Amino acid sequence: MSSLIAFWTLSFIAVAAALSMILNRNPIHSLLSLIVCFFSVAGHYLLLKASFLAIVNIIVYAGAIMVLFLFVIMMMNLNELNEKKPVKLFWGSAIVVTLVFISLLARIVWMTQTQLTHKVYGSAKALGQLLFKYYVVPFELSGVLFLAAIAGVILLNKKDDHVS
């Protein structure tokens, strides 16, 4: 019963924060509401007994990625003045497409809905054993991906005198 209350509270917070994120015209305010949304998603992970993923979600998303966003927003000095209003034509079509998409997704999720078994506990130990027993190659590949991302970022933002 208490987990049900927690579920609805967290869902409400997440949806409200996401809405305020896309409707806010100031990028920093919408970034802060996105952080609130990520925290409530991490709360959902805790409810689903995935404690390791909840911690990683907070550290990676609410910590690292959001700091990166904040840094870039402040570097570009964005505020609500230099963003133009969205095109009126876009609103109707965007809402229609989104509603169709939501209803399709909800139909799929509804069809597969059964009672949750709750037999698994996503602790760091269990996840680590699974990761290094069966998923070593994707893990190493993601390391290579990160190396490529770092190299690409450095290459993109290097000062090149002969091009510009």
Next chain:
Amino acid sequence: MACILFGIGLLGLFIRRNAIMMLMCIELMLNAVNLIFVSSSALHGHLSSQIMVFFIMLVAAAEVAVGLALFAALFRSRNHIDVSDLEDLKW
């Protein structure tokens, strides 16, 4: 719940014209998918989907780093990142 989050992300992707806001909406959609994965892990009693979520987070971090670097480079060359004015990037 996750569907609603995904839908809001999609809506935001359509109506915002600031490239950084679009990147944040993509993050929101990825998080909704992660939520579906975790609940499917609880549904089937198997931990593999949580591993999948872990990899999605890794790829999302790399994607955000590269995307922000691209936008920073774009911003330096033309002083705005309004996607509807970037039509000269079309082929």
